[in-house]
Amino acid sequence: MSETWTTANIPDQHGRVAVVTGANAGLGYETAKALAERGASVVLAVRNVEKGERAAAGMTGDVSVQALDLTSLDSIRTAAAALRSRLDRIDLLINNAGVMYTPRQTTRDGFEMQFGTNHLGHFALTGLLLDRMLPVPGSRVVTVSSTGHRIRAAIHFDDLHWQRSYSRAAAYGQSKLANLMFTYELQRRLATHGTTVAVAAHPGLSSTELARNTPAALRVPLALVAPLMLQTPAMGALPTLRAATDPAALGGQYYGPGGRNEITGHPRLVTSSPESYEVAVQQRLWAVSEDLTGVTFPVIPQHHHSLGERAAV
Template sequence: MNDTWNEHSIPDQQGRVAVVTGANTGLGFETARMLAARGAAVVLAVRDLQKGKQAAARIAGDVTVQALDMTSLDSIRSAADSIRAAHPSIDLLINNAGVMYTPKGTTVDGFELQFGTNHLGHFALTGLLLDLLLPVPGSRVVTVSSTGHRIRAAIHFDDLQWERSYNRVAAYGQAKLANLMFTYELQRRLAPYGTTIAAAAHPGVSNTELARNAPAAIRIPFSWLAPLLTQKPEMGALPTLRAATDPDVAGGQYYGPGNRTQTRGYPKLVTSSPASHDVAVQQRLWTISEELTGVKFPLG
């Protein structure tokens, strides 16, 4: 596979529709910008409409803005309805929006904030839009995970919402592990259809606003070392873009930066933790996610 896959490697996207969550800043913005530059019609699905409009004004191409608050199932349903009214089909759904290391809090619907935003919100959005992707050959659902899925990460079925105790690092690990388990189980269910695939990506260590809620013990040293340890958002977005557009990508694959520690570099196929491949846990998480969100996938 190409070891220097970059922005210029993105195939022509003319005639394709891409929905990118969290697209007003950071990795989501760069993902949207590069897709639009290659000809895609891009929907910036963002919580703050004003910031979304400002981001759209900085992107050349066919770009629209859609209000979407990943912490609210009502907002997710409303956004899905609006996207459905505007687009009879979708080629790419990029599940990018997320929060990291937040203090203990809940979504509008009472879910732990990181699990609810990063996993349950995207689970619901994907289920509500999937019938617009299924008829489209070559369509893809790409969900952004993190190397954090390896750090103190497990699916705590006995306390999914961290009501008994809370650790922001472990809660982030659970949410990012859930992103991968969702991708793998979704791909298993999509495989018989032969039109849509699910893949995942992670950005390595990218210099974005995402880590603003990290504990001081992590955030302060990180800020000093950032120039040495991190890469710019336009590099961090490349694994997502490769998962979304490279014709050689197969369902269930996972892409990240190509250096030895998966922190920086051009995107390549990488591996996720053994825990992420536990099929029984994937299926249990899927069932619980359907129950919590009230969203059933149109997959027979």
């Protein structure tokens, strides 16, 4: 396995269709751009269509834009319907968009903003698009998590939306832990289908707009260390791109930077926190997510196949 994996390692993507959420800037932009350059037809699924059109103009290849606001189930359903009407297949769904360390606020549907956007929005979108993926050999759902999934890691079923008290960092950690649990449970449910697989990735510490809600007390120290610690968005996108395109990738795997503490470096296989692998919690989170979003998946109920079904290519 190459440990200096770069965009040069991406196989030819002609004939493949990729939907990338949050693709108008940062990691999503770099992910979409690389896939388009290798021949994929790429849809930028973004909240701000004007910014999306500007991003698309900066890419070469077959790139289009779809309005998608992950803070609104109505918008997610509308976007999914539009994508289903124009795409007869989806090879890659890249659940990349996210918010981080937001002040306490809720989505249009009353969900805590970080959990609602990062997890529930992508859960709903994936469920609504999955039947465009299941017939496609080698199709993949790639969900972007974070090393932040280890921060006070727990799914707070007794107060999922932080109505009793609120911690920006712990709420972000919950949302990113949920991303991983969703990936692992989705893979378990997909395992008998043999076509679509679910893979996760994280970017390490990358210089993007995601940290714009960092508390004021941390901004100056972060600004001082950023040039020394942070990788470029292009480097931060590599784990996602490897999870999406490496022919050797297996369902249920997790990719991140290969450097010390997974902060920077070329992408390699990594492991997530022990909490993320708790099957009973994954399944409880799935059931709660179905209830909250009203979205059920067109796959068989969970069973107990192990993680690690090879992705067809």
